[in-house]
Structure formats: C-alpha cells, structure tokens
Amino acid sequence: MSQQNSLTGRGLGGVGEAPAPRRSRLNRRFLGLVAALAALILLNVVLTPNFLAIQTLAVNVSQVATVAIVALGMTLVIATGGVDLSVGAVMAVAGALAPLIFGSAWGQANPGLGLAAAIVAPLLVAMCCGLFNGSLVSFLGVQPIIATLILFISGRGVAQVLTNGNLQTFSNPSFTWLGTGRVLGLPVQGWIALGLTVIVALVVRKTIYGRYLLSVGGNERAAALAGTPVARVKIATYAIASTFAGLAGLIDVAINSASDAARVGNLMELDAIAAAVVGGAALSGGRAPILGTLLGAVFIQLVGYTLIANGVPDEATFIVTAAIIVIAVYLQDSRRRT
Amino acid sequence: MTAQPLDLNLRRYMRPLGGGTHLTVWVALALLILFGAWRYDNFLSAYNISSFLQYNSMFVLISVGMCLVIMTGGIDLSVGAVAALSSVVAALLSARGLVVALPAGVLTGLVAGAINAGLIVGLRLPPFMATLATMLAARGTSLVVSDRQAVSVDWTSDFTGLGMNKIGPILPWTIVVAAAVVLVAWYILERTSLGRTVLAVGGNAEAAHLMGLKTSRALVFVYLFSGACAGLAGVFLASGYGAGQPLEGQGWELAAIASVVVGGTLLTGGMGSVPATVAGALLFGLVFNLLNFENGLGVISLSAYWQSVIRGAFLLIVILLQVRLARPAASKA
Numbered sequence: 001m002s003q004q005n006s007l008t009g010r011g012l013g014g015v016g017e018a019p020a021p022r023r024s025r026l027n028r029r030f031l032g033l034v035a036a037l038a039a040l041i042l043l044n045v046v047l048t049p050n051f052l053a054i055q056t057l058a059v060n061v062s063q064v065a066t067v068a069i070v071a072l073g074m075t076l077v078i079a080t081g082g083v084d085l086s087v088g089a090v091m092a093v094a095g096a097l098a099p100l101i102f103g104s105a106w107g108q109a110n111p112g113l114g115l116a117a118a119i120v121a122p123l124l125v126a127m128c129c130g131l132f133n134g135s136l137v138s139f140l141g142v143q144p145i146i147a148t149l150i151l152f153i154s155g156r157g158v159a160q161v162l163t164n165g166n167l168q169t170f171s172n173p174s175f176t177w178l179g180t181g182r183v184l185g186l187p188v189q190g191w192i193a194l195g196l197t198v199i200v201a202l203v204v205r206k207t208i209y210g211r212y213l214l215s216v217g218g219n220e221r222a223a224a225l226a227g228t229p230v231a232r233v234k235i236a237t238y239a240i241a242s243t244f245a246g247l248a249g250l251i252d253v254a255i256n257s258a259s260d261a262a263r264v265g266n267l268m269e270l271d272a273i274a275a276a277v278v279g280g281a282a283l284s285g286g287r288a289p290i291l292g293t294l295l296g297a298v299f300i301q302l303v304g305y306t307l308i309a310n311g312v313p314d315e316a317t318f319i320v321t322a323a324i325i326v327i328a329v330y331l332q333d334s335r336r337r338t
Numbered sequence: 339m340t341a342q343p344l345d346l347n348l349r350r351y352m353r354p355l356g357g358g359t360h361l362t363v364w365v366a367l368a369l370l371i372l373f374g375a376w377r378y379d380n381f382l383s384a385y386n387i388s389s390f391l392q393y394n395s396m397f398v399l400i401s402v403g404m405c406l407v408i409m410t411g412g413i414d415l416s417v418g419a420v421a422a423l424s425s426v427v428a429a430l431l432s433a434r435g436l437v438v439a440l441p442a443g444v445l446t447g448l449v450a451g452a453i454n455a456g457l458i459v460g461l462r463l464p465p466f467m468a469t470l471a472t473m474l475a476a477r478g479t480s481l482v483v484s485d486r487q488a489v490s491v492d493w494t495s496d497f498t499g500l501g502m503n504k505i506g507p508i509l510p511w512t513i514v515v516a517a518a519v520v521l522v523a524w525y526i527l528e529r530t531s532l533g534r535t536v537l538a539v540g541g542n543a544e545a546a547h548l549m550g551l552k553t554s555r556a557l558v559f560v561y562l563f564s565g566a567c568a569g570l571a572g573v574f575l576a577s578g579y580g581a582g583q584p585l586e587g588q589g590w591e592l593a594a595i596a597s598v599v600v601g602g603t604l605l606t607g608g609m610g611s612v613p614a615t616v617a618g619a620l621l622f623g624l625v626f627n628l629l630n631f632e633n634g635l636g637v638i639s640l641s642a643y644w645q646s647v648i649r650g651a652f653l654l655i656v657i658l659l660q661v662r663l664a665r666p667a668a669s670k671a
Contacts, residue, residue, distance in 0.1 A: 083466070085592070140661045143605045145413070145466075149592055150657070154650020160643035267588075270470065283464050315486065318478025322471040326457060329467045 029280055029331070033295050040302050048309045054185060061190035062179075062255065064301035066091075066248040068193040068294050070268055071275035072200050073241030075293040078276050079204075079217045080237050081285025082137060082144030087272055089155025090129045090242050091249030091265025094122035096159040098250055099168045099259050102175060115174050119250060126246025127239050129155065134235030152269070159261035168259040179254030189251045193294070196244070201290040210288075213237060217285030274321060275300055278328040300324060362659070363601055363617045370624050378631040384507040386627070392501070392578055394623040395512035396421070396571040398616055400590060401597040402523050403567030405615040406560040408598050409527075411540040411607025412458065412465035414561065416472040417568040418590030420450040422583060423480035424572025429489040429582025432497035439497050440573050447569020448562055450476055455561040459554050473591070480584040489582035501578025512574045519567060524612045536560060540607025596649075597622050600656045625652055 044051045070087050077084045098118040101107050107114030129151055136147035181188040204210035212233045215223040224230045245265070253259040279296030280289035303324065304317040374381040400417045407414045428443035450472055457468035491497055504510050527533035535556040538546035547553045571590075576582045595605075601618030603610030629645055640648075 136657070140658070142657055142661065145595070146599055146605060146657060149596060150650045150654045152592060152650075153589075153596070153653060154647045157643050157646030157650065161641065161647060165641065165643055270474070273467075273470065277467060283466055313482065315478045315481035318474045318481070322473075322475035322478070325467060325471040325474070326461075326463065329463050329471075330461050 030289070030292055030295075032331075033279065033292060033299065037295060037299050037302070040299065040306065044302070044306055044309075048306065051309075058182075058185070058187055060298075060301055060305055062187040063305075064297050065187065065189035065193040066251050067268070067271045067275055067301065068297040069189075069196055069244050069248045069251070070241075070265075071272040071279075071293045071297050072193075072196055072290065073244035074269075074272040075276040075279065075281050075288055075290060076200070076204075076213065076237045077144070077241045078273070078281045078283060079213055079285055079288035080234055081217045081220065081283075082234070082238075083273065083283065084133065084148045084238065084241050084245075085145060085269045086129065086133060086148040086151035086155055087241065087245035087248075088265035088268035089152050089159070090126050090245040091252060091268055092156045092159035092261050093129065093162075094126045094246035094249035095253040095259045095264040096162045096168070096261045097122040097125060098175065098253055099170045099172075100162060102172055103168070103170055111174070115172075118175060119178075122250060123243055123246045126249070127243045129246075130239035130242025131235060133242065134238030137238065138231035138234040156261060159264070163259065163261050165261065170257060170259075172257075176254045176257050179251050179256070189255075192247070192251070197290060197294045204288045204290055209233065209236065214286055214288060217287070219286075271297075271300070274325050277332070278324060280332065282332055296328075363614050363621060367617050367621050367624065370621065370628065374624070374628050374631065378628075378635070381631060387508050388504055388510055390623060390627055391508075391513040392510040394620060395510065395516040396574050397590070397593060397597065397619045397623060398513070398516045399519060399567045399571045399574070400564075400594045401601075401615050401619040402520050402612055403560075403564030404591070404594040405598045405601070405603055405610055405612055406523060406527070406536060407465070407564045408595070408603055408605055409536050409540045409607055409610045410557055410560050411543065411605075412557070412560070413469065413595070413605070414454065414564045414568075415466065415469040415591045416450055416454060416476055417564060417571075417594055418587030419473040419476035419480065420447050420565060420568040420587075421572035421575060421590060422585065422587040423450070423476045423483070424569040425576040425586065426480045426484045426489050426572075426582035426584050428497070428573045429491045429576040430483070432576065433492035433495055435495045436497050436500055436577075439576075440500065440570075443573035443576070444566050444569040447565040447567065447572065449565070450568070451562040451565020454565065455558040458561065459557050477584075484582060484584040486584065488584070489576075491576055491580055491582070493580070498577050498580065501574055501576070510578075512578060515570070515574075519570065520612060520616055523563065527612060532556060532559060537608060537610075540609070542608070593622065594619075596653050599660070600653070602660065604660075622649065622652075625649060 048056075050056060070091070074084055074087065101121055102111075102114040102118035104114070107118065133144075133148050133151060136142040136150070137144050140147075177188060179187075179189060183191050204213065212223070212228050215226070215228055216230050216233050220230060245268070248268070249264055252264050275297035276293050277283070277296070278299055279292030279294070281287055281293065300321060303320055307317050307320060308314060380386055400421065404414055404417060424443040424446040427446045428439040431439040431442050453475075454465075454469050454472050457463045457471070458465050461468075500511055500515075502510075505514065525533075527536060532555070535546065535551045535553065536559070538549070538551055539553045539556050543553055572582075572587075575586060597619035598610070598615050599605070599618070600621055601611060601614035601616070603615060625648065626645055629640060629648065633640055
C-alpha cells in the first residue's frame with residue numbers, strides 16, 4: 001500500500017514492487033479530480049454571474065485556505081493509518097491564545113515582540129497538543145480516534161476557559177494581515193496554503209521522513225521490523241498536523257479580527273477529512289496525496305460556492321458534500337479492490 | 339495463560355454486569371454516587387434523580403446503539419445528526435399525537451441506519467466515511483426541513499407526555515423506554531445467534547464469513563439498531579424539551595463513543611458489554627451532575643467551560659487505566 005501518486009509523492013520503490021501500473025491508476029484518479037474541477041469551473045463560467053472576477057477568486061481562496069492547511073496535516077495523519085479529530089479544537093486554542101498575547105499589557109508595550117510571540121507561542125502550544133496525541137497513539141497504543149477524541153472534547157473547553165467564553169475582538173493590523181492581507185492581488189493565507197502544500201509535497205517525496213511515513217502507513221509491523229522509527233514518525237506527524245491546525249486557527253482569527261472559542265475551527269475535522277479523502281487519501285493509510293488534498297479542498301469549496309451563488313440554501317451543501325464523500329470513497333475503494 | 343481458568347470463573351460471576359474488566363466502571367459509578375450523596379444535600383432528591391435520568395436516557399440510547407456498532411469493529415458518526423433530524427420530524431408531526439410522531443422519529447432513524455448499512459455492506463465503504471457522509475446529509479436535511487429554526491411541538495397533543503411524564507416521583511418514562519431498549523440489545527447479544535454473529539464479525543469478519551455466519555445480516559442489523567436508537571433519542575429530545583432542534587446533537591456521537599470506551603469496549607470490535615456501556619454513559623452524565631452540585635456549594639466556581647475540560651481529562655484517565663488493563667491481554671493475543 002505504499003504506492004503514491006507520481007505527481008504528489010512516490011512509493012518506497014522497494015523490491016517486488018510494481019510501480020508502473022499502480023502509478024498510472026493513481027494518476028488517473030488525480031486527473032479525474034482535475035477534470036472534475038475543470039468541469040466545475042466551466043459550469044460556473046456559464047452559470048454563475050461574475051465568476052471570473054478577481055473578487056470571486058479572492059473570496060474562494062480566503063475561504064478554502066484554512067481548510068486546505070488543516071487538510072494537509074490531516075492527510076499526513078491519515079497516511080499513517082490514523083485520524084485526528086482534535087484539529088478544530090486545536091484551532092480554537094491557538095486562536096484564543098494569540099489575542100491574549102498581543103493584547104496583554106506586555107504585548108502592547110512591545111508590539112513587535114508581542115506580535116512574534118502571538119504567532120510563535122500558539123503554534124508551539126498547538127504542536128504540544130500534537131505531541132500529546134502522538135504519544136498516546138504510539139507509546140500507549142491508543143486508537144487514534146480515541147486518542148484525539150480527548151483533545152476534541154477538552155481542547156475547545158480550554159480555549160473557552162482561557163477567554164472566559166467571551167468573544168475577543170481586537171484591532172491589530174499587523175496580525176490581521178495574516179487573514180486579510182493581499183499579495184499579488186490574492187489573500188495571504190492562500191499563498192501560505194499553497195506554499196505549505198509545495199513544502200509538504202516535497203517533504204513526502206524527497207525526505208526520509210516521507211518514506212518512513214508511507215511505510216508506517218503501508219504496513220506498520222513491516223516498517224518496524226525494517227528499522228523504521230515508527231513511534232517517532234507518528235509523533236512527528238501528529239505534531240505537524242496540530243501545528244498546521246494552530247496556524248489555521250491564527251488565520252481564522254485574523255480574518256475576523258475576533259476570536260470566538262466556541263466557533264473557531266468548529267467541525268473543521270470533518271472538512272479536513274473530507275478534503276483529504278476526496279483528494280485520494282485512504283483511511284487505511286499508506287498514501288499521502290498532498291496535491292490531491294489541496295485539489296480536494298478546492299473542489300469541495302467550489303461546489304459549495306457554486307450552489308450558494310446559484311441560490312441553493314446553505315444547508316443543502318451539507319447533503320452535496322456528503323454525496324461527494326461517498327462517491328470519492330467508493331471510487332477509491334473499487335480501485336483498491338482491483 | 340495459567341490464569342485463564344480463574345479468569346473465566348470471575349467472568350461468570352460478573353456476567354450480568356458485563357464481567358471482568360467491565361466491573362471497574364460499575365465500581366466507579368457506585369463510588370461517585372456515594373460521594374455525591376455524602377457531599378450534597380439534594381443529590382438524591384427526586385428532582386435531581388428524575389431530571390438526571392430524563393436527560394441521560396438519550397445518551398444511554400445512542401451509546402447502546404454505538405456499542406453494538408463498535409462491537410462489529412465499525413463506528414457510527416451519524417447518531418447526533420440523526421437524533422437532531424428525528425427530533426425535527428417528530429416535532430413537525432407532534433400535532434398528530436405520540437402515536438404518529440414516535441414511530442415517525444424512529445423510522446427516520448431507521449432510514450438513516452439503512453443508508454449507513456447500504457453504504458457499508460452494499461458499497462463496502464469504510465464505516466467511518468460512510469457514517470460521516472450520513473451525518474452531513476442528516477444535518478443538512480434537518481436544517482432544510484426545519485428552515486434552520488427550532489420547531490416547537492404541539493403542546494395540546496399527548497406528544498410531550500413521553501418526554502415529561504414520570505412514573506412516581508423519580509422514574510421518567512424515557513428512561514423506562516431506554517431501559518427496555520437496553521434489555522432488548524442485551525438479550526439479542528447474549529442469547530441469539532444474531533448477537534453471536536455481531537461479536538464474531540468484530541473479532542474476525544473474514545473468519546466469521548468463512549464459517550458461514552451471516553455477517554452481512556449482522557452488520558445491517560447493528561446500523562439499523564443504532565439508527566433506531568438515535569431516532570428514538572431524537573423523539574425524547576423533542577418530547578422532553580418541547581422542540582425539534584436541528585442544531586442539537588453536535589458531538590453526541592463522540593460522547594457516545596466515549597461512553598462505550600469508558601464501558602471497557604475496545605474500538606477494534608469483537609468484544610464489549612451493553613450493561614457496562616450503560617454504566618459508562620451514566621458515569622459521563624454523573625460527572626456533569628456532580629460538577630453542577632459542586633458549583634452550587636460555592637466553594638469553587640467552575641464555569642461551564644471547565645466541564646468539557648474535565649470530561650476530556652476523565653476520558654484520558656479511563657483510557658490510561660484501560661491501557662494498563664488491556665496490555666496483558668493484548669500481548670497474549
């Protein structure tokens with residue numbers, strides 16, 4: 001199960017592997033997603049008024065960026081055969097911490113340092129959440145769903161305790177740049193998501209960690225017997241996923257110039273899992289289609305946008321997303337069986 | 339291996355409670371109740387007991403449904419959204435009385451369960467993804483049907499009687515119905531071939547299938563059962579709290595999973611106990627209840643937000659205990 005999309009990553013290339021046919025099959029899936037996306041864009045050009053405006057692009061990019069960032073980390077976790085339910089709660093924690101730091105007396109006295117701390121500290125805390133998840137999974141052998149359920153339940157509570165459940169509004173232009181700034185006409189967070197996608201794709205393809213990751217997900221026992229540091233790989237993976245979630249939390253808060261611990265990252269775990277699965281990740285592990293995940297997130301976003309822009313009520317998009325997930329998993333499953 | 343005969347003996351004695359390691363959860367439950375009775379004046383008051391049972395009857399229901407699903411090695415993420423949908427459906431039909439609204443709510447759950455079963459058994463999707471999709475679809479449907487509003491029930495019909503009336507001062511009808519469902523689930527698991535198949539599927543689906551067991555039937559059954567439980571919980575919600583609530587039930591699936599885990603059932607399937615799951619669900623509810631009383635004493639003041647933190651910590655402790663208990667068994671296997 002260590003085969004990879006040749007566009008997004010590579011399998012182990014070990015003895016006895018027959019990469020060529022598998023790779024072409026996976027390519028087909030990737031191309032299918034690209035084709036579906038292209039068809040959707042064409043449909044929108046015809047149907048949706050003002051679809052080709054730069055503003056439309058900016059709105060969609062700004063909405064999809066947080067999902068995409070979280071989904072990247074989720075894809076890595078899913079590649080190990082796990083799942084991370086805590087990402088939304090970690091977003092809330094990071095999002096609650098940042099305004100507390102730059103809004104504190106110290107942060108206001110040292111704006112530059114305060115801003116740096118307001119970005120670095122929440123990311124570190126988020127990373128610790130990931131270390132916690134990863135330790136439960138790899139040292140104690142707790143199933144990932146259960147291990148990450150703990151922070152899912154209590155993480156948001158921690159964020160609410162930190163803020164007393166209050167909506168924190170703030171005005172800090174340097175920080176909100178993370179969510180509202182534009183670079184080359186497009187939202188900053190879109191560039192961040194794109195940059196992270198490229199980095200993660202390269203890491204999966206080119207580094208030893210990437211190879212370990214796929215082998216752990218492909219066959220954990222075999223990987224362990226072959227000398228892969230399974231525990232370290234898993235812990236690192238959960239830490240990366242949580243750090244990404246923390247970053248997404250910061251962006252979410254920056255977009256709104258407000259942090260509401262009850263809302264930030266709510267249901268994000270579902271969106272991220274959906275994006276990863278539509279992108280070609282399999283819950284059984286062993287695959288990390290990073291570009292696919294980005295496209296999956298974009299696809300789900302665009303379907304939702306298409307529906308809403310054409311007067312379909314917001315709620316109905318849930319049902320359509322459900323259908324997309326079913327179709328994506330079904331196609332994947334039938335391919336695995338062949 | 340030498341300890342096994344003794345182990346079996348213990349299990350036989352403790353079987354009615356779930357046996358073996360499941361006993362811990364009953365002891366914890368008893369200790370917490372004793373603690374509450376000792377520390378708080380009104381803890382054992384009729385009002386507290388009945389409102390506790392009324393509220394937690396919903397969680398007992400979905401947890402038992404979840405328990406059966408998890409025993410097969412599956413998972414049902416859709417229960418919270420299905421309960422919300424069912425509460426909306428039941429509330430919309432409440433003017434026609436309990437005799438229409440109750441079956442309609444349960445039927446809603448059964449339909450959702452059938453969809454889950456179709457996706458999992460028919461299309462062979464992984465349960466996690468299939469029920470995730472159903473969850474989204476059910477949530478979307480409940481929002482569409484209710485137009486995003488809470489749907490008020492018809493107070494002139496007998497619909498609210500189920501959720502609000504009690505037998506005597508203590509026993510709400512909802513917990514009686516939930517207990518009946520628990521008994522049915524327990525009976526099916528312990529006494530029927532269907533129940534044996536459920537456990538066999540969770541232990542080793544391939545082997546069960548090769549032995550000629552009707553594994554598909556068992557899988558369809560557990561998802562239907564879980565759906566029906568969620569549907570019934572939705573009826574309780576609408577009936578007991580006066581409205582169909584399209585946004586309620588978020589995170590219920592995870593609360594149910596936590597209850598099942600606290601009850602000593604492993605997510606890998608093949609084992610588990612209905613009674614211990616019930617105890618797990620009650621234990622989770624009791625932690626909330628005790629915190630409310632503790633706040634009432636005024637010694638400490640924990641905001642509502644602390645409750646989820648403490649619940650998570652509680653789950654962590656249970657898991658750490660379970661890891662210790664399960665290790666020897668796992669290494670033997």
